[in-house]
Amino acid sequence: MLDWLSPEAATALMLSLRVSLVATLASLPVGVLVAYALARGRFVGHGLLNGLVHLPLILPPVVTGYLLLLTFGRQGWIGASLWDWFGFTFAFRWTGAALAAAVMAFPLLVRAIRLAIEAVDPKLEEAASTLGASRLVVFGTVTLPLILPGIIAGAVLAFAKAMGEFGATITFVANIPGETQTLPTAIYAFLQVPGGDGAALRLVAVSVAVAMAALALSEWLARRVARRIAGR
Amino acid sequence: MSAGIELENVCCDFGTFRAVDNANVSIKPGEFFSFLGPSGCGKTTILRMVSGFIEPTEGAIKIGGKDVKGTRPNQRPTALIFQNLALFPLMPIWENIAFGLEVRGVDKATRRKKADDLLKLVDLPGAADKMVSQLSGGQKQRVAIARALAVEPSVMLLDEPLSALDLKLRQHMRAELRAIQKRTGVTFIYITHDQGEALAMSDRVGVMSQGRIQQIAVPRDIYDNPVNGFVASFVGENNIFEGDVGPVSAGMAGLSSPHGAFRARIAPEAQGKALKLYVRPEHTTLSKTAAAENSVEMEVTEVAFEGAFISVHGVAAGGKRLSAEVKNDGITVVPGVGEKVFASFDAARALLLPDANVRA
Known part of the structure; x- marks a missing residue:
C-alpha cells in the first residue's frame, strides 16, 4: 500500500502515526485532570498551572525542545534518575519524540476539554452530589458524558498538532531515521539533499491526506456524539 | 424519615x-x-x-x-x-x-x-x-x-x-x-x-x-x-406615616404626624425605637366625611379596577401618597378621580413599627 513511498518515507509516516497516537492517548487522562482542575478548582497556584500548561504555545518550539533536553536528557535532572533507576531514557528515542509532541499539543488538548467542562452547568454536578454521588461518581456519570465531544475535539486537535510537531522534536531527539525521524523532520531532511524534492512532495501529499482524514473523523465523531446528546 | x-x-x-x-x-x-x-x-x-x-x-x-x-x-x-x-x-x-x-x-x-x-x-x-x-x-x-x-x-x-x-x-x-x-x-x-x-x-x-x-x-x-x-412592606402594600410617638397605654400609642394625630397598636419590644405607622390599603376605608379618628383627607388621582377589588390612589396634603382597596361588592361607593375623600383606618389595624433589623 505504501509501495510508492520510499522505505525511508514509509518508516517516517508510520513512526509519525505511532508517535502522535501515543502522545495523544498518554496525555489524554492528564489533560482531562488538568482541564478539570483549571475549570472547577480553586486552589493556590491555579494561575501558575494555567501558565505552565500554556507555555509551549507561547515559547519558540526550539526552546521547549531544549528545556526538554535539559530535563529529560540523559544528564537532565529527571532524565538522569530515570536512566539510573530504570535504565529508561527519552533522549534520541521515539518515546522522546512522543513526549515532545505531547508537551507541544498539551495546551490545545487542555483548552478544548476545559471549554467543554466550563459549559457544563455546575448545578447538574451539585444535583448529582445531593442525590448521594461522590465526586468521582459525579464526574463519571454526569460530567464525563457531557464533555465527551470536547474531549474528542481536543484529542483530534492534539493528534494533528503532534503530527506536525517539528521544532521541539528535532531539538530534543534529533532526526534519526527509523527512530525519531517523523513526517515533518523527514520532509526537512529530504529538502536538504539534492534531488530530494520528489520524495518530500510525496510526503507532503501524505501529510495533507492524514490531516484531512483526521478532520473528517473528528467531524463524524462530533456529529455522532451531538446526536446522542440531543436524545437518541 | x-x-x-x-x-x-x-x-x-x-x-x-x-x-x-x-x-x-x-x-x-x-x-x-x-x-x-x-x-x-x-x-x-x-x-x-x-x-x-x-x-x-x-x-x-x-x-x-x-x-x-x-x-x-x-x-x-x-x-x-x-x-x-x-x-x-x-x-x-x-x-x-x-x-x-x-x-x-x-x-x-x-x-x-x-x-x-x-x-x-x-x-x-x-x-x-x-x-x-x-x-x-x-x-x-x-x-x-x-x-x-x-x-x-x-x-x-x-x-x-x-x-x-x-x-x-x-x-x-x-x-x-x-x-x-x-x-x-x-x-x-x-x-x-x-x-x-x-x-x-x-x-x-x-x-x-x-x-x-x-x-x-x-x-x-x-x-x-x-x-x-421591612416585613410589613415585603409581604404587602402599606400606607406609611412618620411622626413622633406619644405615651403607650394598653398596647396602643399615639403618633403626631404632619397629617394629623393617629392612634395605632405598638408591640412592647418596639417601644423606645424610632417608629413609623403602617396600615394596609385593604384596611383603609374611604368616606365623604371624616371618621372619629385616624382620618386623612386626600384627592383621588387614580382608580384601578382589579376585579375582586378596586384600588384607589390619592394624594394628601404635602404630596403624601395614599391608597385604599375598595371591595367590588356593588354596595361600597367608589369615588371618582379628582374627588376629595377621607381615608380612615381602625387603630387596631394599624401598627407602629421600627425599620428593618440590620447590622449597625
Whole structure:
C-alpha cells in the first residue's frame, strides 16, 4: 500500500502515526485532570498551572525542545534518575519524540476539554452530589458524558498538532531515521539533499491526506456524539 | 424519615461580606418552612449551608439532632431542587429519577419500579422513557421532585423551584407541592422571593433581609403582625406615616404626624425605637366625611379596577401618597378621580413599627 513511498518515507509516516497516537492517548487522562482542575478548582497556584500548561504555545518550539533536553536528557535532572533507576531514557528515542509532541499539543488538548467542562452547568454536578454521588461518581456519570465531544475535539486537535510537531522534536531527539525521524523532520531532511524534492512532495501529499482524514473523523465523531446528546 | 433542622447562631462570610448573620431557626420534622426575602438576603446561602455546599463561618447546623459539620453534600440526608431543575440531559426520565438509587447500588428492576411509582406520585405516568427535552416546564418540575424524593431524603431543600413557570402553572404547582409534602411527610425548606408563594404554602415563614432573619412566624402573623417595616412592606402594600410617638397605654400609642394625630397598636419590644405607622390599603376605608379618628383627607388621582377589588390612589396634603382597596361588592361607593375623600383606618389595624433589623 505504501509501495510508492520510499522505505525511508514509509518508516517516517508510520513512526509519525505511532508517535502522535501515543502522545495523544498518554496525555489524554492528564489533560482531562488538568482541564478539570483549571475549570472547577480553586486552589493556590491555579494561575501558575494555567501558565505552565500554556507555555509551549507561547515559547519558540526550539526552546521547549531544549528545556526538554535539559530535563529529560540523559544528564537532565529527571532524565538522569530515570536512566539510573530504570535504565529508561527519552533522549534520541521515539518515546522522546512522543513526549515532545505531547508537551507541544498539551495546551490545545487542555483548552478544548476545559471549554467543554466550563459549559457544563455546575448545578447538574451539585444535583448529582445531593442525590448521594461522590465526586468521582459525579464526574463519571454526569460530567464525563457531557464533555465527551470536547474531549474528542481536543484529542483530534492534539493528534494533528503532534503530527506536525517539528521544532521541539528535532531539538530534543534529533532526526534519526527509523527512530525519531517523523513526517515533518523527514520532509526537512529530504529538502536538504539534492534531488530530494520528489520524495518530500510525496510526503507532503501524505501529510495533507492524514490531516484531512483526521478532520473528517473528528467531524463524524462530533456529529455522532451531538446526536446522542440531543436524545437518541 | 423526616428530620428537624436547627440553625444555631449560624454566620456565613464571603471575604468581608457577611451573607448570613447569626441565624437561629428550629424547623420541626415534617414542617413546610419557607425562607422569604429579596435576592441577596442570604436565603440561598442558608440552603447551601444546609445541603453542605458551603460550611458556616460560625455556628452549628443540626439535621435530625446531629451536627453535620464537615460532611459532604452526598453524605447528608438532604436533597436539593434547583431553580433551573438541573435534570440530566443525557438520561431518559426514569434514569433521572433513579439516579440516586443507582448511586446506592440498587438493581435495575427495582430502580425502574421505583421510578414508575414516583412518576405516578407526581402525576406523570407514562413519561418514563421520554427524554428531558420532550417535557414541558411543569412536567420537568415534577420529574425534579420525583428525582429528589427517590432517595427518600429526610429534608427536601427547594431553591425557588417554581420561578421559571408561568403564573397559572405556578399556582397549580403550589398546591401540588403542598400535597406531595403532606403525602410524604418530608420536611420541606423552601426558598422564595414571592411572598404569595411563601404565605400560601408554608407552615411557617422566616423573612430575611441583608443576611438577618427578621421574623419567624406562621403566614398569618407575618402578614397581620409584622415585627418591623421591612416585613410589613415585603409581604404587602402599606400606607406609611412618620411622626413622633406619644405615651403607650394598653398596647396602643399615639403618633403626631404632619397629617394629623393617629392612634395605632405598638408591640412592647418596639417601644423606645424610632417608629413609623403602617396600615394596609385593604384596611383603609374611604368616606365623604371624616371618621372619629385616624382620618386623612386626600384627592383621588387614580382608580384601578382589579376585579375582586378596586384600588384607589390619592394624594394628601404635602404630596403624601395614599391608597385604599375598595371591595367590588356593588354596595361600597367608589369615588371618582379628582374627588376629595377621607381615608380612615381602625387603630387596631394599624401598627407602629421600627425599620428593618440590620447590622449597625
